[in-house]
Amino acid sequence: MNRVILFDGECNFCDQSVQFIIKRDPIGYYKFASLQSDIGKKLLKQYNAPEDMDSFFLIDHNKCYFKSSAALQVCKNLKGLWKIPYFLLIIPRPIRDFFYEIIAKNRYKWFGKKDSCLLPSPEIRNRFL
Known part of the structure; x- marks a missing residue:
């Protein structure tokens, strides 16, 4: 479990x-x-x-990133031009x-909120913890 992304499972933006x-991670660097x-x-x-954060975290080789640092660290391992935002x-x-x-503060207002987390499809279920 080297790289885990923790996300708000009730947030439509986070789910997307x-x-x-x-x-963009066909190799499967990330678990969720x-x-x-x-x-x-x-x-x-x-x-x-x-404790006051509730949107997105990255645990990468025993280090926890949050906010913009987490999002940009994730870009490092995505395929194609999506690596560029890392810089x-x-x-x-x-x-x-x-x-x-x-x-993060407006994500429910702008993108909506779910009552519960969606179950992943069978093809990607093994990437979810």
């Missing part, structure tokens, strides 16, 4: 982001777990993730996180 990553799942809660606690890490984190937080 996971589907986006899966399509919702923040609402038992494994998601356990990993957040294990890595001392900030935005050169922008100071407070600036990157400012824009990330605007999306």
